[in-house]
Amino acid sequence: xxxxxxxxxxxxxxxxxxxxxxxxxxxxxxxxxxxxxxxxxxxxxxxxxxxxxxxxxxxxxxxxxxxxxxxxxxxxxxxxxxxxxxxxxxxxxxxxxxxxxxxxxxxxxxxxxxxxxxxxxxxxxxxxxxxxxxxxxxxxxxxxxxxxxxxxxxxxxxxxxxxxxxxxxxxxxxxxxxxxxxxxxx
Amino acid sequence: xxxxxxxxxxxxxxxxxxxxxxxxxxxxxxxxxxxxxxxxxxxxxxxxxxxxxxxxxxxxxxxxxxxxxxxxxxxxxxxxxxxxxxxxxxxxxxxxxxxxxxxxxxxxxxxxxxxxxxxxxxxxxxxxxxxxxxxxxxxxxxxxxxxxxxxxxxxxxxxxxxxxxxxxxxxxxxxxxxxxxxxxxx
Numbered sequence: 464x465x466x467x468x469x470x471x472x473x474x475x476x477x478x479x480x481x482x483x484x485x486x487x488x489x490x491x492x493x494x495x496x497x498x499x500x501x502x503x504x505x506x507x508x509x510x511x512x513x514x515x516x517x518x519x520x521x522x523x524x525x526x527x528x529x530x531x532x533x534x535x536x537x538x539x540x541x542x543x544x545x546x547x548x549x550x551x552x553x554x555x556x557x558x559x560x561x562x563x564x565x566x567x568x569x570x571x572x573x574x575x576x577x578x579x580x581x582x583x584x585x586x587x588x589x590x591x592x593x594x595x596x597x598x599x600x601x602x603x604x605x606x607x608x609x610x611x612x613x614x615x616x617x618x619x620x621x622x623x624x625x626x627x628x629x630x631x632x633x634x635x636x637x638x639x640x641x642x643x644x645x646x647x648x649x
Numbered sequence: 650x651x652x653x654x655x656x657x658x659x660x661x662x663x664x665x666x667x668x669x670x671x672x673x674x675x676x677x678x679x680x681x682x683x684x685x686x687x688x689x690x691x692x693x694x695x696x697x698x699x700x701x702x703x704x705x706x707x708x709x710x711x712x713x714x715x716x717x718x719x720x721x722x723x724x725x726x727x728x729x730x731x732x733x734x735x736x737x738x739x740x741x742x743x744x745x746x747x748x749x750x751x752x753x754x755x756x757x758x759x760x761x762x763x764x765x766x767x768x769x770x771x772x773x774x775x776x777x778x779x780x781x782x783x784x785x786x787x788x789x790x791x792x793x794x795x796x797x798x799x800x801x802x803x804x805x806x807x808x809x810x811x812x813x814x815x816x817x818x819x820x821x822x823x824x825x826x827x828x829x830x831x832x833x834x835x
Contacts, residue, residue: 478664478751556750560802564747565664568740577806605803606819609812610792613799616746617791620763626795633792637823 464489464499468511469558473551476561477570480508508562509576515558516580520587522547527591534635536591537607541631544611545624553622556615584608592638607634650675650685654697655744659737662747663756666694694748695762701744702766706773708733713777720821722777723793727817730797731810739808742801770794778824793820 467489471480482504486493500506526543530536548556563577589597589604610630617626653675657666668690672679686692712729716722734742749763775783775790796816803812 475751475753476662476664476747478662479753554752554754559806561662561750563802563806564742564750565661566740566805567661567665574806574808578808581803581806602815603819605812605815606796609796609799609803609816611799612802613795613797616749616798616802617767617795619752620745620749620760620767622760622764626791629788629791630795633789633823637819 464491464496464507465511465514468507469515470555472508472511472515472558472562473555474561476558477508477565480504480562482507505570505573509573512558512562512573512576512580516583519557519559519580520584523584523587527588533592533638537635537638538631540607541610541614541627541634542624544614545618545627548615548618548627549624553619556619557612560612560615581608594638603637606637610634650677650682650693651697651700654693655701656741658694658697658701658744658748659741660747662744663694663751666690666748668693691756691759695759698744698748698759698762698766702769705743705745705766706770709770709773713774719778719824723821723824724817726793727796727800727813727820728810730800731804731813731817734801734804734813735810739805742805743798746798746801767794780824789823792823796820 464485468480468485471484471488482496483493485504485507486496496507497503500510522543523540526540527536530539559577559580562573566574566577585601585604585608588607589601592600592603594600594603611627614626614630618624650671654666654671657670657674668682669679671690671693672682682693683689686696708729709726712726713722716725745763745766748759752760752763771787771790771794774793775787778786778789780786780789797813800812800816804810
């Protein structure tokens with residue numbers, strides 16, 4: 464059921480991930496839902512997001528570790544995400560992004576979980592870069608995360624991985640040695 | 650009903666914008682839905698998104714036109730979006746982004762509408778910048794759009810407008826004169 468929930472959330476956020484849809488997609492008997500997840504939908508969603516976050520971190524870490532220079536790391540990361548959105552036929556994106564934009568007032572617990580995951584992801588990204596000082600590096604890592612989530616939105620609309628590839632290239636300019644030399648300290 | 654649909658989509662994408670929710674939020678009698686929108690939910694959503702797109706373009710245009718230099722334009726644009734997400738108590742984002750990540754197979758008409766709107770927005774943004782050649786300028790405008798959509802995701806999760814402010818500052822570095830000088834032609 465966790466796998467079914469992840470796939471449904473990647474496809475259509477909370478709107479597609481109702482208990483009935485999750486049960487149907489998983490093939491599990493409906494009675495087993497409340498046995499395994501006594502708190503219902505919010506519990507399934509929370510556990511699925513937690514599992515998914517571990518995978519995202521492993522995916523990001525592997526892509527960034529595959530290259531040496533900062534610009535190459537960014538190109539590798541964004542092209543890995545580009546291949547990922549292609550593999551999902553532009554119908555799957557980040558479960559966190561899709562769920563986050565669907566949250567209403569009664570799901571504030573999930574919001575905290577998403578914020579914590581984004582924080583983990585940004586810290587992980589920051590460990591692969593050194594932009595002079597820790598605060599600036601961390602801010603840049605946040606920009607990388609912003610670009611990933613935004614590129615998913617555009618990639619799904621445009622049915623193209625180009626938003627990822629272009630973002631990787633632009634962010635590579637930011638961290639390229641020429642770009643770094645051009646920066647004024649602040 | 651259009652206003653109610655826009656507000657619901659900004660809040661929770663397609664998951665919150667069911668016919669019943671739209672009718673309830675608008676205060677209109679339910680019978681009037683199929684009088685005004687014979688094709689039902691997809692028609693309301695499409696018309697609401699079209700109206701919303703016009704407003705977004707006016708909002709973007711005003712923010713970019715309010716400053717002269719490229720970096721200042723970006724700072725103004727992202728801080729305008731930052732104020733917007735604050736004004737919505739971090740519970741409202743871009744209706745297009747939220748709906749886009751909720752789309753499933755049977756809503757491909759909406760996907761095309763969203764792709765066309767993003768194209769319009771990127772063209773509008775591109776008109777405010779000159780990065781040497783039209784293709785590069787257009788690609789940068791796409792990055793700006795990517796960053797807006799991604800910053801909404803993070804802003805809602807983190808309940809902060811900081812993702813917008815930081816994105817505006819980083820993108821300002823990309824177009825700053827020093828950054829431009831540092832670029833290698835391609």
